[in-house]
Amino acid sequence: MSTKASVESALVAVLGNPNTGKSTLFNALTGANQRTGNYPGVTVERREGRLKVGGTSLQLVDLPGTYSLAPRSPDEMVTVQTLLGNTERRRPPDLILCVVDASNLSRNLFLVSQLLDLNLPLVVALNMVDVATKRGLEIDVSAMSRLLGVPVIPVQAHKRIGLEALKQQLSQTINQPPQIPHDPFSKHVNATITRLHNACPDDCHLKRFVVTRLLFDADGFMTSRLKNIVGPQVVDSLPSEQRELAQTSGVSLAEQESQARYQWIKSNLDLFLRRPVASQTTKTARADQVLTHPIWGLAIVAVVMAVLFQLVFFMAEPASAAIDWGKGLLGTAVTQIVPAGAFQSLLVDGIIEGVGSVLVFLPQIVTLFLILAILEDSGYLARASFLMDRHLSRLGLSGVALIPLLSSFACAIPGVMATRVITNPRERLLTILIAPLMSCSARLPVYILLIAAFVPNWTWAYGLIGLKGLVMLAMYLVGIVTAIGVAAVLRWWLIPGGSQSFFIELPTYKRPQVSALVRRMWEGGWSFVRDAGTLIIAVTILVWAAAYYPRSESILPPELMAQVDVLQLDYDRSVQDQLPPELIEERLAEKLAVENRIQALHLENSYLGRAGRWIEPVVRPLGWDWRIGSAVIASFPAREVVVGTMGVIFGLGGEEDEESEGLQQALRNATWSGTNRPLFTLPVALGLMVFFALCAQCVSTLAVIRRETNSWWWPTVTFVYMTVLAYVATWLVYQVGTYWI
């Protein structure tokens, strides 16, 4: 036998309701042999893993948790398409592993019943048998297996109990379809299914399953996706068959399916499940008394969210300090080894800068994913969502959107990634699109600089209320109010037809597993670095090139060049002669001032500077000149870059930060070229702040949106709508402000 992977491994589709421990079981079975990817055109993550049992090699595909096979979105359609083999593999799975919650069999068997329609080899993993036993439920596993006609293996995935038996069963069940035909429906429904079945073309896989699903396809979504597979004859006869079935029984199709299946479930369940006579008050019920309480519950949500926000926010501080330190260290090393010039500048200002701006987000992302995993795995997230839903539903969102939106105040990147907890794809998209409007920590440097330089230091109420603080607060409110407005418009676009019902299961509380937490942190961090990181570095290098090229000494006035040489000589001599330190300092400052002027001239002549002048007519209505325009373009990779760029443009060098008195002074002194008219007035400064509150000047956010929506369309929409809003709002602030002041 050849050891090459020439023999294709058997494909196992893993399905189950949400909260059945499906992912835990999947991880326990496949361990580190996993890889994740995307399905084309949808946001669902594709997770696959390998497993070897004896000589058999199994390829497991983890499908999203679902209560039934009635998709209404492309994301949910992935499951049906995988079952039908309409994927790149072009064949249905060889085996299905359905994970069910032993403590909640009635509902879990609904999905099992739909899967039995496939008549494919199926293994049921009866998970959380320990919880069921604790609740006093007695399950006769062999009777269950006999009645369903498929193997049932009891497991406890989180304790890794029963895995060996399950693995053996999986390898044995390939090529072993269910022992009894699944038949939950009435004769009348069966006759309809058979008619549709006979109308199916020969090359259609799993005909009976497909036509059954299409018969109960309430809104025609699945039919439109599968019409090429089932052929025109089925598509044409479907509406009349559906009408006929609904009319003769007087019950809607949706209810006919559920009634038939629950009837089947009930008649079987009574034969293998014994319930305790009196139901006991569980720990979960007691905890929910407090945690879902309208007052105490909300207070606890507030505390939990405050802790989450603070942690994410404060992780950013030391991380960016450490990254800055590392960047400085590497930059100095490079300047010593690599001679000055384009290559040195590319290394320091392009590559090191770019890699740094990717790494700087990692601690926040990993922290957020840790907290999110704890909240979700423990079961608390569902309770917090219940309490917040009342408020967020007014925006067209559900309670689950709380965490992504709140995290976005620290940083939109982990915020957008946190939308993975939202299961409704349209709601998730809506949340992704408004998350970048929350004022993140990268806006703070811009606010601080401009407020310190231009907002008068007025205070009221004995200094308790200050105008500077109020302006800062107003910037946060601008983002929130705009987000509410945008949500209203997007909701009308994305979620037509008014409010849909929303439901979320409140799972039994449990202790999160450390290995699962670590895995989630790793996956969150890695998917950001892999998918968004490369784009961020590429754009940083592009913007560096725009600010550096075309480089030519010839644009510099000869007297300035001569001056540099003289000052350099003066400085070197003063060091050599060991003059008093204050004198050395003075000469250094003179030298730096001239060097900074040269840097400013280079920038003015660069593509970036030219672009700034080129767009000046566009930004003039905002009260901006080409210098502000260039700085804004340069801040496309990240908003805070605008502070450093303004430092260079206004001749102070790139090391200026928002607290710098020198930069504040330089901005106050700047005038329109050739006049005495000050460039920065209060309306210009306020306008610029509003611009940065609303614009999408953050390539990392756009890269993450691309990653999470798996398309270029949504980051484009985000960029365009935010930039247009920012422009209009800035124009209003400037025009109204100038008229008044």
Add this chain to the structure above:
Amino acid sequence: MIKAVKLQDLRNGDQAYVESMLGSDQEISRLAALGIRGGARLQLLRRGSPCIIQLEDSRICLRTGKQLQILVRPE
């Protein structure tokens, strides 16, 4: 015979049977998959919108859309 009432008219702790569900086929089939279907027995744990209901062994947080009405018959 006790009259059927709307789900949101139950008080906390009330137990009831689902009498009928009015709404789009699509929403009804989604809820049915969860176990909320004609004849199912439930207990309202927290009233309001959204509410929490206990359904056999699961607890579900539910906000019904404008087009969906669940009628129940209290025990």
